[in-house]
Amino acid sequence: MWFSTKAMPSYEAILSATASLTASVILLRTIANDFIPESIKDRLFLHLHKISSSLSSQLTVVIEESDGLTANQVFHAANVYLGEKLSSSTPRIKVNKPQKEKRLQVTTDKNQEMVDVFKGVKLKWVLLSTSRNHVLKKNNKNGVLKEEIRYFELSFHKKNREMVLGSYLPYLLQKAKEIKEKNKTLKLHTVDYNGTDYWGSISLDHPASFDTMAMDPTVKTALIEDLDRFSRRREFYRRVGKAWKRGYLLYGPPGTGKSSLVAAMANYLKFDVYDLDLKEIQCNSDLRRLLIGTGNGSIIVIEDIDTSLDSAEDDKxxxxxxxxxxxxxxxxxxxxxIIVFTTNHKDRLDPVLLRPGRMDMHLHMSYCTFSGFKTLASNYLRIQDHQLFGEIKGWLDKVQATPAEVAGELMKCEDPNVALRGLIKWFHNRANTEVQDGSLNI
Structure with missing residues (x-):
């Protein structure tokens, strides 16, 4: 068997054809950005990339945004890294300033090629997208949700495959983590069935801290120590074969600072907060998907756990x-x-919820104590002591007042004398009311 060399293209001809095709791809991309509709452009670039990659010695790694259930950490790390480092090398970037964010967010735009250099190797990035439809069933009605699927294509010479997978991508993950820590704005996530992972988010700009919390000092110290111990014990949890999580139950009457304590915990740990309202969740499978969609290093909050399950319908x-x-x-x-449960009535909870591993630490959020009052007086009036403190301590021993009620009275005037006398008058009126209805004897 023999082959005719005349019938086969030369090596130089193949290189020439490949170069021409690559140049054509670049030219088409430039024209497409100006003239081709967005819906057609994405499909066109997808096919052109596949053709050009097949005729070269380049290897292309596809990094999708998610696999349908979990977010791809490499994709999001690339978006952060490229937006921070390489945005100056591309003619088009996306700039966003979400409300209450600390700084502008710069990210890559679709169909823009960027080049990074790592250990002397050139790596080409481009962000592409496609779309698919989902059929949604709600209230016995069908609807169609169009979802955009974004993905990066990372191209490099095939001989550098091991270096890219073994060194470059881990380096990218680490650098993105450093960038996010430097620029991090805490987020409050709420259930959003229109989102790809069922969550929507806004910035969490709550000023609460452990210094401003009017709670029992012993309970506060125990909580801080427990959070510190939890944060540093990743290897311990792996060694003992347990998931790296911790459950807290905050219980007490309304107005005792349960929600503010969650914000203080988030600010202390630099964790995002996921507000999980069980009444809004349609079924157990949705609950699982919501859990998968939460990020690492986060606080999941289930408020009013005693009423959330009681009011749930049979199919929820x-x-x-x-x-x-x-x-x-x-x-x-x-x-x-971290999973935080709150309730006004601990005695109404099913005992199976209260055991360790589910609610590991129970924190009683009590009525305002004298030490809590002094914290509030320092926060609102900027005073550490006053001649009326003794009288107020006497009232706190007799009348149950929540930190929220005491704070509300202190906010009425900036003058400490006027504010404290107003608080004493409020105590007096509360006591008279409670005497009349028989709940207080003085």
């Missing part, structure tokens, strides 16, 4: 589904997670 979240969410197999889908 069940106690068994919630327990699997807390400490079953699905609870291990992520690291460094």
């Amino acid at each position: 979240v069940t106690l068994s589904g919630l327990l699997n969410f807390i400490d079953g197999l699905w609870s291990s889908c992520g690291d460094e997670r």
Whole structure:
């Protein structure tokens, strides 16, 4: 068997054809940005990239935004890294200033090629997208949700495959983590069924801290020590075979600072907060998807747990589904997670919820104590002592007042004398009311 060399293209001809095709791709991309509709442009670039890659010695790594259930950390790290480092090398970038963010967010735009150099190797990045439709069923009606699927294509010479996978991408993940820590704005996430992972978010700009919390000093110290111990014990949890998570129950009457304590915990740990309203969740499978969509290093809050399950319909979240969410197999889908439950009535909770591993630490948020009052007086009036403090301590021993009620009175005037006398008058009126209805004897 023999082959005719005349019938086969020369090596130089192949290189020439490849170069011509590459130049054509670049030219088409430039024209497409100006003249081709967005819906057609994405498909066109997808096919052109596949053709050009097949005729070269380049290897292309596809990094999708998610796999449909979990977010791809490499994709999001690339978006952060490229926006911070390489945005100056591309003619088009996206700039956004979300409300209450600390700084502008610069990210890459679609179809813009960027070049990074790592250990002397050139690596080409381009962000592409496609779309797909989802059929949604809600209230016995069908709807169609169009979802954009974004992905990066990373191209480099095939001989550098091991270096890219073994060194470059881990380096990118680490640099993106450093950038995010430097620029981090805490987020408050709420359930959003229109989102790709069922979550929507806004900036969490709550000023609460442990210094400003009017709570029992012993309880506060114990909580801080427990959070510190939890944060540094990643390897311990792995060694003992447990998911790296911790559960807290905050219980007490309304107005005792349960929500503010969650914000203080988030600010202390630099964790995002996920507000999980069980009444809004349609079924146990949705609960699992919501859990998967939460990020590592986060606080998941379930408020009013005693009423959330009682009011759930039969086809919604069940106690068994919630327990699997807390400490079953699905609870291990992520690291460094804190679950905070709140209730006004601890005695109404099912005992199975209260055991360690589900609610590891129970924190009683009590009525305002004298030490809590002094914290409030320092916060609102900028005073550490006053001649009326003794009288106020006497009233606090007799009348139950929440920190929110005391703070409300102190906010009425900036003059300490006027504010404190107003608080004493409020105590007096509260006591008279309670005497009349028989709840207080003085």
